Amino acid sequence: MKLTRYFGAAIAAAILATTSAFAGEMMIEDPYVRASTPTSKTGAAFMTLMNQSDSDDRLIAASSEVAGRVELHTHIEDANGVMQMTEIEGGIPIAAGEAHVLKRGGDHVMFMGLTGPLEQGAEITVTLTFEKAGDVQVQVPVDHERKPDHSAMGN
16 A cells, blocks of 8 residues: 555656646646847747646736746738738637647747847746636746757647
């Protein structure tokens, strides 16, 4: 009985060690932000949002001290086939038991008015606000070496 309890605790610790943030039943995995130049005004963060609850939730906002303004953005194709970045109105829904990948060329957290460069190897703090799970603080590494198609879910 004691061995099972210790084994369960060890597994739980290992799972939490591989994730960046866990609040209630909302888990954030594999976050990263692209490095910027000293003169860059914008930056973007990417990650996988996993709703492990039995009810739908929604990412409604994000904030960070690294930028004057932080918004949830996506890319849409205009009538001429040109991709344009735009703010997501109403947030990003994450169905119960599902995951939503924030990735390059898709949905992402956009930093505007950077207060300084996002330097390779550094780490920034981002607070994600969910409709039900509330605020989740995430430590996000600055990683300019990620491949464009990288994500935790293989997308």
